[in-house]
Amino acid sequence: MPRAGLSADAVVAVAAALLDADPATELTLSRVAVELGVKTPSLYNHVAGLGDLRRRVAMAGIVELGDALRTAVMGRSGPDAVRALAAAYRAYAVAHPGIYPLTQEARPGDPEYAALGLRTIEPAAAALRSCDVAEDELIHRIRAVRSALHGFVLLETRHGFGIPVDIDASFETLIEILVTSCRTPA
Amino acid sequence: MPRAGLSADAVVAVAAALLDADPATELTLSRVAVELGVKTPSLYNHVAGLGDLRRRVAMAGIVELGDALRTAVMGRSGPDAVRALAAAYRAYAVAHPGIYPLTQEARPGDPEYAALGLRTIEPAAAALRSCDVAEDELIHRIRAVRSALHGFVLLETRHGFGIPVDIDASFETLIEILVTSCRTPA
DNA sequence: CCTCCAATCCTAATTGTTTTAGTTTATTCA
DNA sequence: TGAATAAACTAAAACAATTAGGATTGGAGG
Numbered sequence: 001m002p003r004a005g006l007s008a009d010a011v012v013a014v015a016a017a018l019l020d021a022d023p024a025t026e027l028t029l030s031r032v033a034v035e036l037g038v039k040t041p042s043l044y045n046h047v048a049g050l051g052d053l054r055r056r057v058a059m060a061g062i063v064e065l066g067d068a069l070r071t072a073v074m075g076r077s078g079p080d081a082v083r084a085l086a087a088a089y090r091a092y093a094v095a096h097p098g099i100y101p102l103t104q105e106a107r108p109g110d111p112e113y114a115a116l117g118l119r120t121i122e123p124a125a126a127a128l129r130s131c132d133v134a135e136d137e138l139i140h141r142i143r144a145v146r147s148a149l150h151g152f153v154l155l156e157t158r159h160g161f162g163i164p165v166d167i168d169a170s171f172e173t174l175i176e177i178l179v180t181s182c183r184t185p186a
Numbered sequence: 187m188p189r190a191g192l193s194a195d196a197v198v199a200v201a202a203a204l205l206d207a208d209p210a211t212e213l214t215l216s217r218v219a220v221e222l223g224v225k226t227p228s229l230y231n232h233v234a235g236l237g238d239l240r241r242r243v244a245m246a247g248i249v250e251l252g253d254a255l256r257t258a259v260m261g262r263s264g265p266d267a268v269r270a271l272a273a274a275y276r277a278y279a280v281a282h283p284g285i286y287p288l289t290q291e292a293r294p295g296d297p298e299y300a301a302l303g304l305r306t307i308e309p310a311a312a313a314l315r316s317c318d319v320a321e322d323e324l325i326h327r328i329r330a331v332r333s334a335l336h337g338f339v340l341l342e343t344r345h346g347f348g349i350p351v352d353i354d355a356s357f358e359t360l361i362e363i364l365v366t367s368c369r370t371p372a
Numbered sequence: 373c374c375t376c377c378a379a380t381c382c383t384a385a386t387t388g389t390t391t392t393a394g395t396t397t398a399t400t401c402a
Numbered sequence: 403t404g405a406a407t408a409a410a411c412t413a414a415a416a417c418a419a420t421t422a423g424g425a426t427t428g429g430a431g432g
Contacts, residue, residue: 042381106345114348139351140359151337159292162300165325173326174333181363228410
């Protein structure tokens, strides 16, 4: 038995790659093991099972998505910030159609996971605060933006938009609707 | 072997009920069979397998959702129609948190399924047309509304809104943003 | 250098799932 | 009544997750 030299990170990376390569196919430990040239039970030395693997992929994805959003919003404000945030959000989902849905899955009773989730909320909060959104409206506006972006990229990446009409234009329309709510401070 | 008196519809109904009763738990033929007091292979007399069962549940759901939307929009126009549509959409998803996601799954190469999908699009198209949305903008507006609603109800029903702040108020905010794009004809 | 121990990887086995094949029995209808 | 059809069953194959336990590797400390 020559040692394969695995690590939790390597397993997570392969799982993430498989997920993005074919988002429609279920992630299985078998496929990850084959990809790594190892038997399935060996994965348990690095990861506590399929559920844990999915959680780890999700957390890595949240960090990446959060960083992308933070970067996008940096140095921008008002409608510009919202537009940049939206573009970055969509870009991440399109680039990672398998990982993305995991990043938006709730895990009740997992404080570490919940804490990470704030990474994707904060940039949105910053962008909206930079439009003069009242503080008691902020959460609702964040939820609205998040809902719109989440729904759009989910439908896009899963081919839910049936008609072959320019999806970029649809996204522009969506963003402009969202931005409208930003343009006019009270 | 006393006969159980099943039918495709009965199987679909039980599957739908299981799905809604516990949206987090995977739908399996085993559970459906147990619920019906029958062995798993017997289900194949009525349904072509798990995939077919899911498809049938989805189609039944699409019809129900489409009817709810059509009813909501009937006799209304402009912002009123959009508000009613949104409320009905959310009500369906909340009442059927297990079935709803299936109704929004794309099935490439399934014309019957695609045709059914129009049932949920048409009410939205009607609502938006009744605001003076230009015809070449219509698809994009429909997609925007659909994205926003889809994302919201998915996050709501899967407990994706972390903070315990009034979700109804957030939905109101979202609808008002969508309706804004409706209020002002060119 | 050598021993030892912990980590890694394996095989074997259990459980639970989908699905196919073939059999039996109930129902229907000619 | 008797035959055809449909619905249920048993048996079994294929595949996945997981656990248990055993063997080997690789490195840490003497």
